Amino acid sequence: MSSPQVVAVTLCLAFLTAGCATLPYVGQGPHPQIERGQPFFPLDAIGNVIALPSKILLLNWKVDNHAVSEETERVLVDYLKYRPEDLRDVKVRINQWAPLGEFKHLWANKRVAWPYRLLIGFPVTLVFEVLLPGRLLGGDHYNPYTNTVHLYSDLPPIEIHEAGHALDFSKQKYPGTYAALRFLPLADLYQEFKATDEAIAYFIHVGDRQNEMSSYKILHPAFGTYVGRYFTRPYGLIFVAMGHLHGRKLAGDREELYRHLDAKKEKATKEEGKALQMVTPSLPSH
Numbered sequence: 001m002s003s004p005q006v007v008a009v010t011l012c013l014a015f016l017t018a019g020c021a022t023l024p025y026v027g028q029g030p031h032p033q034i035e036r037g038q039p040f041f042p043l044d045a046i047g048n049v050i051a052l053p054s055k056i057l058l059l060n061w062k063v064d065n066h067a068v069s070e071e072t073e074r075v076l077v078d079y080l081k082y083r084p085e086d087l088r089d090v091k092v093r094i095n096q097w098a099p100l101g102e103f104k105h106l107w108a109n110k111r112v113a114w115p116y117r118l119l120i121g122f123p124v125t126l127v128f129e130v131l132l133p134g135r136l137l138g139g140d141h142y143n144p145y146t147n148t149v150h151l152y153s154d155l156p157p158i159e160i161h162e163a164g165h166a167l168d169f170s171k172q173k174y175p176g177t178y179a180a181l182r183f184l185p186l187a188d189l190y191q192e193f194k195a196t197d198e199a200i201a202y203f204i205h206v207g208d209r210q211n212e213m214s215s216y217k218i219l220h221p222a223f224g225t226y227v228g229r230y231f232t233r234p235y236g237l238i239f240v241a242m243g244h245l246h247g248r249k250l251a252g253d254r255e256e257l258y259r260h261l262d263a264k265k266e267k268a269t270k271e272e273g274k275a276l277q278m279v280t281p282s283l284p285s286h
Helices: 001-020 041-050 053-060 070-082 099-108 114-131 156-170 175-183 187-206 209-230 235-279
Strands: 034-036 091-094 141-143 148-151
Touching: 001 114, 001 187, 034 070, 041 235, 053 209, 070 091, 070 187, 091 099, 114 141, 114 175, 141 156, 148 156, 156 175, 156 187, 156 209, 175 187, 187 209, 209 235
Parallel strands: 034 091, 091 148
Antiparallel strands: 141 148
């Protein structure tokens, strides 16, 4: 057997053993909506090399690192609990290649009308979930035709962003039409904006400042990549750079606001303590 054939067979076996197999749940589970692919170092290492352009573009080595931590997964579990009615039917695959499972979900997803699932969903799922698997090539995404979130990055903002897409589609009366609209110019920007806005709003709501700041720094330049696709290189990269600058500016402004609020709260607490001391009668000494 020639060397290319050996490589091909090795990769196929890796997908069959690592991609489809699942590990015991490692977050706050077991959670019925989440499955993990079996870690396989050679495959994950190749995936990290393939993801180098994305890591550099977004200035974060955790992008498509194929090693989602328990802590990151726990953030996702909390979000699923936060949106139980809207996301109850969503499937989440963490670093997993499951072609049969995806076709099963494609068939079962009755919220999307069958013409959309057959004419668009089937080829999309065949190409992006089977022939060009994220288990190797990376690319966190939401497939509206199978109602599945696929995650490969150890970054909570990206997790909630992709789950935010699922939330957005769950609120549409005609999700199949809404998914097909993505083929029209600029429609993707609207959908990406809504998912990003949902992620940031969620972290603000739960008081997760660390992931809120990370959201500005990772999701804004990621949005810039979508804007940049409408322009020829290298001009498209300008929008990624603008996303980095704008995201960091927003993070800096929010951090300054939080420092001001914390200082104001601390001052009020001290003044309240002094006032209590003044009005509290002294106990007589014995």
